[in-house]
Each structure stands twice: as C-alpha cells, then as structure tokens.
Amino acid sequence: MKITKESIIGDVLDFAPDTAQFFFAIGMHCLGCPASRGESIEQACAVHGTDADALVAELNEYISNK
16 A cells, blocks of 8 residues: 555555554544544644654555565
C-alpha cells in the first residue's frame, strides 16, 4: 500500500493497525471515532495542526521496512 495525503485513515489502519502509534504521537487520539476513520490524512492533519507530508513520509517508511 502506498500512503498519500488523500489516503483514508481507516484504510491505513485496516492495512497496518500498528501505524496507530504514528497518529497517536501527533495527538490524533480519536482513531476509534467513525468520523476520524473516514477522514483523509490531509484533513486530519489540518484539524490537528500537523504536517501531512511528514506523517505520510513516516508511515510509508515504516510500512516499507516491515
């Protein structure tokens, strides 16, 4: 799976549940909420004041090293 800013958080978590740690680390503690699982990474980062590009890079690096 290639993660982009348009990727839906729920899809990322379904593919690799252990990536939740990266969302928690930047303050996204609402991952169980149905609304947050339907948001794109870009939308969630905008709400949380976080750099979506940096998060996407971290997620892709993590997944590629698994």
